[in-house]
Amino acid sequence: MITKPVIPLVVIVPILVVVLVCYIISVLRRKSNTGLKVLAILRISIMVLLAFLTNLRIMDKKYDAKVEMKNLDVLFVVDTTISMWAEDYKGSKTRMRGVLHDTEYIIDELSGSNFGLIRFDNRSQILAPFTQDHETVKDAFTTIKEPDIYYARGSSLNVSYDDMESLLLSSNQKDERMTILFYITDGEITDESELRSFKELEQYVDAGAVLGYGTTKGGKMKYGDYGNYVQDPEKGKDAISSIDETNLKKVASDLDIEYIHMTDTSKVAYLLESIKNGSSLTMEKSDSVSYEDTYFYYVIPLLIMLVLELVLFVRKGRL
DSSP: OEEOOSSOHHHHHHHHHHHHHHHHHHHHTSSSOHHHHHHHHHHHHHHHHHHHHHHHTEEEEEOSOEEEEESEEEEEEEEOSGGGGBSOBTTTBOHHHHHHHHHHHHHHHTTTSEEEEEEESSSEEEEEEEESOHHHHHHHHHTOOOOOTTTOOOOOSSTTHHHHHHHHHHHHTSTTOEEEEEEEEOOOOOSSOOOOOOGGGGGGOOEEEEEEOOOSSOBOBEETTTTEEOEETTTTEEOOBOOOHHHHHHHHHHHTOEEEEOSSGGGGHHHHHHHHHHOOEEEEEOSSOEEEEOTHHHHHHHHHHHHHHHHHHHHHSOO
């Protein structure tokens, strides 16, 4: 059980206390018998309490609630090497800024699906296994930070393969599920490794896309707190990172999904519509905690008592 007050307690409590005290003083000054005074004070006390509880907005936790879900497992695999902070998305924005904006849009558009997240730079890491809790996945995206320049060891697209295989297999073991993959990178390989084939994973992927970020002209990469740019040690000047669409198209071909060069969120809109049209809805137990408002338990008797007070006022000419 949690509370989410509509009006802050530091505001509403003094107001209700003042109302109650003023009314009690007014009742005590009346020339009427003690029984009627006690009854009047009791009525206003109950109304003040009900008003307080209504404003408090008490919410009950609900577990394993039945919710309408899409039969989709959506896996994001995101390149977090330093080149993804190159400043060539929509002008001078970083590629990663575009990634965070676009993936949030995808999550919202495919709401009701299960989502998973893998990030990779020098190593691969599962930030979120498949879950129905969209906020958990969005929060996982916010943990993605630019790698330390001294930690970076070059880029390879092969690093995420094993974690991808693990989550894709887990999705395929479920009955009547569609597995959607969004492989997100600039396609650069700078550690002299050879791009491996992703063909073996194609059997586990029903739809999705390789989303490519960056430009052929390329962009510089800031690092640290002082706005310095990554340097090219061979040329002695700012390093430039450029998109490698050859690698991106090769991965897309292996996985038998589309390649989309992302320059704007709208680029992926048609694909999301196609995925939604091909999905179905099922009633499933949610693995996330939901909250149910209980204010109506208090607001209904409060309204009834207010109506009764109005009737008494009309009959007696006073509260």
